[in-house]
Amino acid sequence: MAACSTSSCAACKFLRRKCITDCVFAPHFPQDDSARFVNVHRVFGASNVAKILNDLPPASRRDAVTSLCFEAEVQLQDPVHGCLGYFLILQHQLNKIQVHNAMIKAEIQGLNGQAGLEG
Incomplete structure (x- = not known):
């Protein structure tokens, strides 16, 4: 997991809390990419996202975050x-x-039929 000893991840910074060493958000929401977390938080809520990520094996979390970010962005747009x-x-x-x-297939069949009649 990512360590947050020097600075908070985007999630912890937005939520105004201390980013712990095993923060579930840190690997997926770096400090310089706060917009992604803000969108996900607005649509799903931070605690729901944390529950989702904690219920998944670490190898599946990146794909889950990618999906959550996409779904949140689309939900906010529409x-x-x-x-x-x-x-x-x-x-x-x-x-x-x-x-x-x-x-196109029908046109090809028609052309093939014409070629057969002419040949």
Whole structure:
């Protein structure tokens, strides 16, 4: 774990508490990156994030923090739909691509059919 002997991590600095040696936030929220923690704290709350991280094995915590940061940022940008809005946009794009792909396949089949008739 990261030691916070000289300075507090972004979480402890924001929460105005002493950063301990085995601080669960320190490896993921360095002092110079406070905006990420502030967003996560605003959406999920520091105690909930600490519980999530403490319940995970250390090897999985980085991915969890990455996900929490993304989800918090999206939730703050779109408070109504949050991640669902992002998902719906991607789903719409996928549907458009699938329709376009089907049209191209049909066109190729039509061209292959014409080539067979002419040959």
